[in-house]
Amino acid sequence: MQSLSLGRIALIVALAALLILTGGWAMAVWNAPSDVVMDKHGWIALGLGTFFSLLVGCGLMALMFFSSRSGHDDAADPFRKRHEPKDRVDCL
Structure with missing residues (x-):
C-alpha cells in the first residue's frame, strides 16, 4: 500500500x-x-419525479454497462491497450 501524499490528504x-x-x-x-x-x-408530483x-x-x-461490454466504447479510447489472447494466430 502506498503512503498518501500531502495533496491526497x-x-x-x-x-x-x-x-x-x-x-x-x-x-x-x-x-x-x-x-x-x-x-x-404535491405528494404525487414528488413520487412521480422520484420514480x-x-x-x-x-x-x-x-446502457453504459451494455455499451462497455459489447465493445462500442473501444473506438472512443484510442490510447487504451488492447488485451488480445496470447494463443491467437494471425492469418494472412
Whole structure:
C-alpha cells in the first residue's frame, strides 16, 4: 500500500469537510419549522419525479454497462491497450 501524499490528504480532508457541512445543512433545512403543508398533488408530483429520476438513472447506467461490454466504447479510447489472447494466430 502506498503512503498518501500531502495533496491526497488535503483532498480527503476537504471532501470530508464538504460532506459534513452538507449533512449539517441538510439536517438543518429538513428540521426547519415551516407552516407549509403539501397536499396530495404535491405528494404525487414528488413520487412521480422520484420514480422517473430513478428510472432514467438506472436506464442510463444499464446502457453504459451494455455499451462497455459489447465493445462500442473501444473506438472512443484510442490510447487504451488492447488485451488480445496470447494463443491467437494471425492469418494472412
